[in-house]
Amino acid sequence: MLGSHGFMKTHKWRDSIGASINVEASGTAGPDLVCQSGPGSWPSEVYAESAVYPMAHSAAQDIFPVIPGDTDYRIFSQDHGNIPSLDIIFLLGGYYYHTSYDTLDKLLPGSLQARGDNLLSILKAFTNSSKLQSARERESKAVTNDYKDERAVFFDYLSWFLIFYSRRVAVVLHSIPIVIFFVMPFLLHFWDPRSRSCFAIFYDFVKGMLFHAAGIILAIIFPIILSILQLFFSNYALIWFAHPYLAFLMFIPCSLVGLLIPRTVWDCFPLSQDVSVIKKSEEALAEEARFWGAFGFYACLTSAYLVAGLSGGFLTFAVSASMLPAWIFFSLSIKSSDHQSLRSAVFYVIPLIPCLAYSVYFGGFLTQFLIEKMGMMGAVPPPYGYYVPDVVVAATVGVVTGWCVGPLIPVCSHWLARFSILQLLSHVSVLALALSSQFFPYSNAAPKRVVFQHTLVTTDVNRIVDSSYEFSVVDSNSLLFLFKYAPEVAKELHIGQELSFETANMSHRETWMGIFPVSLMFSQSLKFPARSDGILKRYRYFPHLSNYKPHNVSSDKSRRIYLEFYLGDLKEVWVAVLNITGPLSSWSFADNMLPAPETVDGGPPSYILRLSGNSQRNWTFWLEASSSDDLRVEVAVVDQVLDDEAKRLKSLFPEWADVIAYSSFMSSYIF
Numbered sequence: 001m002l003g004s005h006g007f008m009k010t011h012k013w014r015d016s017i018g019a020s021i022n023v024e025a026s027g028t029a030g031p032d033l034v035c036q037s038g039p040g041s042w043p044s045e046v047y048a049e050s051a052v053y054p055m056a057h058s059a060a061q062d063i064f065p066v067i068p069g070d071t072d073y074r075i076f077s078q079d080h081g082n083i084p085s086l087d088i089i090f091l092l093g094g095y096y097y098h099t100s101y102d103t104l105d106k107l108l109p110g111s112l113q114a115r116g117d118n119l120l121s122i123l124k125a126f127t128n129s130s131k132l133q134s135a136r137e138r139e140s141k142a143v144t145n146d147y148k149d150e151r152a153v154f155f156d157y158l159s160w161f162l163i164f165y166s167r168r169v170a171v172v173l174h175s176i177p178i179v180i181f182f183v184m185p186f187l188l189h190f191w192d193p194r195s196r197s198c199f200a201i202f203y204d205f206v207k208g209m210l211f212h213a214a215g216i217i218l219a220i221i222f223p224i225i226l227s228i229l230q231l232f233f234s235n236y237a238l239i240w241f242a243h244p245y246l247a248f249l250m251f252i253p254c255s256l257v258g259l260l261i262p263r264t265v266w267d268c269f270p271l272s273q274d275v276s277v278i279k280k281s282e283e284a285l286a287e288e289a290r291f292w293g294a295f296g297f298y299a300c301l302t303s304a305y306l307v308a309g310l311s312g313g314f315l316t317f318a319v320s321a322s323m324l325p326a327w328i329f330f331s332l333s334i335k336s337s338d339h340q341s342l343r344s345a346v347f348y349v350i351p352l353i354p355c356l357a358y359s360v361y362f363g364g365f366l367t368q369f370l371i372e373k374m375g376m377m378g379a380v381p382p383p384y385g386y387y388v389p390d391v392v393v394a395a396t397v398g399v400v401t402g403w404c405v406g407p408l409i410p411v412c413s414h415w416l417a418r419f420s421i422l423q424l425l426s427h428v429s430v431l432a433l434a435l436s437s438q439f440f441p442y443s444n445a446a447p448k449r450v451v452f453q454h455t456l457v458t459t460d461v462n463r464i465v466d467s468s469y470e471f472s473v474v475d476s477n478s479l480l481f482l483f484k485y486a487p488e489v490a491k492e493l494h495i496g497q498e499l500s501f502e503t504a505n506m507s508h509r510e511t512w513m514g515i516f517p518v519s520l521m522f523s524q525s526l527k528f529p530a531r532s533d534g535i536l537k538r539y540r541y542f543p544h545l546s547n548y549k550p551h552n553v554s555s556d557k558s559r560r561i562y563l564e565f566y567l568g569d570l571k572e573v574w575v576a577v578l579n580i581t582g583p584l585s586s587w588s589f590a591d592n593m594l595p596a597p598e599t600v601d602g603g604p605p606s607y608i609l610r611l612s613g614n615s616q617r618n619w620t621f622w623l624e625a626s627s628s629d630d631l632r633v634e635v636a637v638v639d640q641v642l643d644d645e646a647k648r649l650k651s652l653f654p655e656w657a658d659v660i661a662y663s664s665f666m667s668s669y670i671f
Contacts, residue, residue: 030092059312208293216300218258363400378521534643
């Protein structure tokens, strides 16, 4: 993002760009997903017309803003240039993402070929489009109100083809299910006005909707309860991380039990319609109420998406739209067979197959993607952080199960909600729970991420005053788990069996300043003493900040401080981070504009500056203070070189742990 920002601020091409395609990866393989598109609907429209192997979901645009990450797409399409853009990522293979296992051999040739075919076709479509415009042309369109930032709805079907329609069409299309839900009681009353009341019919529909909603909620709650129970009986979390099938085996059966339970108690709540005066059986009225209730549930969700201005309403719209022909087929079949016959159930299921296939396809990708990402979601602070990843995955499996099986419940629950089937599903979940304790959560194909920092606190240009090894992890299995199952590392660090967070030396968040804001993902980091001999032998000079000319003091008592930043003779500098606190009012960076200050753990407002990479000469810059109060500058320089002792310690970690190791040189200054 530093590079894309620099390009858009300084490059001569910046005003001539008509469109941009940001090629990203969230893993090493899998489908090429368009996760963001805009501004306007034109980029996604071009993709829909030209992609050879389309995979795109406008619902991803609803989720992306809450993900703690970003891409170059934001720089091009939002912050600078307002350029119509696509953001395309590899969806799977997240186990290797940003680890030492992320090597060329992990890339699947088929994935690269599909990406190449897509990109070539999309590039041709963009360049041949009459809507391709320069920055000046886009600005004139915006002034004349011809250019509108309208988010479209788009999604692929099994990567075969892509469905695209505008926001205006979505407003009309996604409103139809809720209109049908409210109109149906009047239509049924119109067909049989003497014996059927509109209010009684609607009341039964609402009852069916509440029962369906209760089933969906229980389908989510039951896996959550099971995941918490599993954590009580197991020695560690994320048991399914290296074995995703365990998540499906544990959570899908109990989710189905939760989904079916409301059907078992349906008969305890009588219908409001009087069966004795209606020419329909009680079972027929019950199926009607369950169906329209379920239909109304998905219709309400579709409307909620629409009102919220989100683009993911197509998910529930597709379900409600598929249920209508299924109900018509079912209604025709029961004229020649019984309501509860297998034949009528088959007639109901057949029209739902395309929708169910899509639900399984999308839900499967979503769950697998989420499982792979749980290894890098961050270590949430205790006491609840230990449970968060398992609960999130369990809830996701519950939502996907409810979405995939929910449309079948109104008619097929007669077959599925039998005691023997519920008992079998419960036994499968319990068996999977018991078997899960035999599995280890990590492997070299699904490694645990460990951050290892050799912290060196320096003063002057050639003196080290403190040296320590600091460790952290980015998932819910803490460092206590790591050292328990990495005994050679524990032995080298002189860690005994009695290690606990109450007695250990905790690493404070400010010591991880060199990789801020990644450090916000850390919790319960530990610190161990380390020698500095190896670093002193390798380097003669360390990073240092000093004045290179006297301060200027203006009439309003503001001070301009001229500083020179020397990186010493460090070999592989990745980044230098300066944390400035105090009465800072301006600086020589970023057009003299200060960013919004950061506040961490209740500390003072901090202005964070990053200087990327090494430099052929010293950095020179100025800071301006609005008063005579001190400016405090804390410096952290990340060097990717380790001394021999740190290298040996890193080599002791088992293969299932991927260690990100570096040296961090820290110093503090007051001006």
